[in-house]
Amino acid sequence: MKITAKKVLTSAGWAEKQTVEVNKQHIVSIRQANDDELNQCLDGYLIPGFFDTQVNGGGGILFNATTSYEGICQMADAHLQYGTTSMLPTIITDNADVMAKAADAISACIAQQHPQIAGVHFEGPFLSVAKKGVHSAELIRPPSDRELAILCRKDIGRVLTTLAPEHTDAGLIRELVSENVVVALGHTNASYEQARAALDAGASGFTHLYNAMSAMTSRAPGVVGAALSDEDSFCGLIVDHHHVHPASARAAIRAKSAGRMMLVTDAMAHVGSSLTRMPFFDREIMRSGDKLTTADGTLAGSCLDMLGAVINTHRDLGFTLEQAVMMAAATPAAFMGLAQQQGSLAPGQQASMLLLDSASLQIRQTWLAGKAVNLPRRSES
Template sequence: MKQTFIAEQIFDGEQFHQQLPISVEDGQIVAFDSVKGAVESKLAGTLVPGFIDVQVNGGGGVLLNTDCSVAGIEAIGQAHAQFGTTGYLPTLITDDVNVMAQAADAVAAAVAKGSAGVLGVHFEGPHLSVPKKGVHPQSHIRRISDAELAIFSRDDLGTKVVTLAPENVSVEVIKALVEADVRVCLGHSNADYDTVVAAIEAGASGFTHLYNAMSPLNSRDPGMVGAAIESQDTWCGLIVDGHHVHPAAAKIAIAAKPRGKMMLVTDAMPPVGMPENATFELFGIEVVRQGDKLNAVTGELAGCVLDMIGAVNNTVSMLGLPFDEALRMAALYPAQFIGHQQRGQFSIGSQADMVLLNSQRQVEQTIIAGQVAFKS
């Protein structure tokens, strides 16, 4: 069905327009004009490119680690669609190799089915640093083996991201992963600066939740944080929830990195999209929600209840960035990181992934491939 959407205001990824028609056919943008025979929808609010989240552990009461199924993945996507996410990487945290294989099978099935928003998979671990493990279970942290390499090398998983600690994975293995079309992110690591630089030279292209669970920047020991901020060609995920990163630290990193290399992530857990008092278990440890914060009963931060529109609005209110740049950090820049050049912006031929925001910058509608995925 041909559709033409006419919102009061449209942000195309670069600039704002007033009353600009966007026509969609077969899930793609075909014209910035009204197309003959199209059903017109006039929308009150601002239409922006759909958000892309490359680190989504759970949502809607589901944790990928404990529900490695297409239905579980789709439930996570439906929860995040309420908050403007139109593309995401279901993220499996450190676990047994059999669970990794089950998650890979589920993601492959979701990709083959065309489950709304599923772009691939993010394996956050298990090849991490014990001193920087956070809530990742130490019992499953291990050296990389042929079994994990076989999973990471599959060609039916869509976009593949793997977070690893470079002090525990050789540059030769990093090169092999990159050759297998894996986007290697560095994180949960106590590596020194030189080890991080060597990993970047081997092809690592991203950093997982900058500042969190990584060796810090010091005057004579720049650590992973220093290498990440210095690097001009890598992307950094940033959790802007007011708990994981101090606003001043976030501002410093944004100022230092080239424009386009900082992207918003949620690191979201099952309570996203659930009632305020939702709790869950993570490897037998209870995780408690207190407002907009998640802590394991052992004290550690345990992911987030952050959503993407919340991250956008926090970037404006906490960091003082312009609204349009916050939107790019949620859509265009993560699309560029994962190599989806036709997402994160409105252009002829791009998938019609769109979010309608009201005057309070809250989500009224989420549209994935031209189909309404959420309506308030």
Template sequence: MGQAGSSVFLSVAAQQIFDGADMRGPGVVRISQGQIDSITFGEEARASIHLPADAILAPGFIDIQVNGGGGVLLNDQPTKAGVHRIVAAHGKAGTTGCLPTLITDRREVIERLAEAAQACLKIPGVLGFHLEGPALNRSRKGIHPEAEIRVPDRRDLATIKSFGGRGRSVVTLAPECLPAYMIDELIGAGLRISAGHSDATAAEIRPAVDRGILGVTHLFNAMSQLNAREPGLVGAALEDDRLFAGIICDGIHVDRAGLRVAFRCKGRDRLMLVTDAMPLVGTDDRQFLLQGRPITLQENRLTGLDGTLAGAHLTMIEAVRNAVALVGIPLIDALIMASRTPATFLGLESELGRIAPGYRADLVAFSPNFEVIGTWIGGVGSMGGASMASHRG
């Protein structure tokens, strides 16, 4: 290949192009050396790929919380092969960047992922990692194993801090459950900290945000709720414009009214669509084992034997569809919540989340029925199924 930008290697023509800010078109996106070389509107131009007339081309989706997919749970296979299968399963649904997520587990499991992390970052679509735990509040543990919830010792802390040098990685913790100096150390190591599985009061959250906590993990779920005289983590998240918040838009984890309230309070620039996906995504299976406990899928709901929700059976294209169809969020806003906002949270807003010259060519094309037609990561991708676009020289 030649020098970056020296020639065009792929061009995609679409009648509708969401460039990360506005819906425009028709136009042609030209890709060179894995980046957007140029975008031209209003011209009849030759292109290597012509999308169907009703298709939308948009920035690829970024999922900051994905526990599994393709039959793999990251905790069971914290390896390059395991991560590759997870990424491949979600790539078919439009996810071009993700943080494979490890839920609370034994020290040895975290260390295995740390050892494999550098190799995993070479997999297209892996932007970093998300460690959900182990410093959580047992009273808000959800499906996390109580026996492994703990304040990190120095060995744990060193391993977790190592992820600060492994892409744009995130740690979810309950800020009321560990000393402030540990939070400072994690932030100082380059990690993004998100509050979650927490029973914190609003008064406990505010100083933690002042210290540098950036996000809230799966808003409304496994956290202190908004009450009349105690706003809790939910109230703090809705009130503080500094905080980003991930939300599971599957119609199960959060009621539609709650989703609308979150959108009105946080807006498209602070609310992020996440999947919290489990291994069954991309498979026909109905059950898997989560750290030895059977988890069953029924009516799109994943639960343990006691009925506790155990992650979600969700893809990013489904989350976008649900945001539009169930909540009434405008499509443009839903797409921003699935791409530009998580890119900003990760500090990648100058590289991802837009279709503009110089941005990485991470793209998704989908139909009006929210069926993914094609996914490209760095300009390399695949076209799918019955909706295959026509190719022209």
């Protein structure tokens, strides 16, 4: 298969009138188009598909409530229409049985080589009650041997866990990292020093920067200060303008760079569905416009999609489209140790690509692992 486009975002930057050659699931070459190929040239921007490391739900499905292969497929389909070609289905703090069922469902996806499922994100339960957000305080707890064994399974792809370092021993972080678990700090009230110790032990990321973590002040940098001052770690950022003020988001991206800041949705079941109300443990999550909250006003994930995050970052925060796409594709792939397989358009990469309209930036065509995808019609937002 050959795809020729007027502008292609390669791993080296934008290139004009390029032909991308695909063999089965992978890109084999990107080169200047010849005259015959220019007759089939697509108008728009050809970019890599997006990689979302924090997907709680979509298509009316919440992963915690539907821990099955079929449920994951429904979530993945919902997010695919917004450009997410790779994702980590995310389990919010829950009991060990739910964690085990989630791992089994992810294992089935990996065994079936589902092209969108790169692994799993366990957001909790080893968190801080003081910074629990919408997580259930009753389910937050120290790690057990069973739960650690679930995190260290070798049949569930890449594993990301979010934990609070003030309640997790540095030795345990080292052990998890030695088992190829990616450790991020989040839902934490840790001091700067505690966060720094966790980074030194092998933690490499921060979950939804600013939200549910100790703030940065002049004399107490907190977790936010540890994140922004560290050159090597990665940060997730929810650019829906509800979780983080645009000025704060802009400052954080400038501090970290597009190579270390990644866009995430923290999406709930509402994405890709008409759902407005959803039961969540002993509460209810309600949608008002593009904002999700519980009855007391607590933010409860988002109804943001990755295309919306990219457009918000580009148009509202003022970063280039290339930078915004990097934060949605190459950077999360690098965070999860998958930079050699996905996240950019280059030979050897998985051929998951998007063609964006050059004016509206809406998706005109999607290719998933080398196959053109017919997406459902949707209203543009």
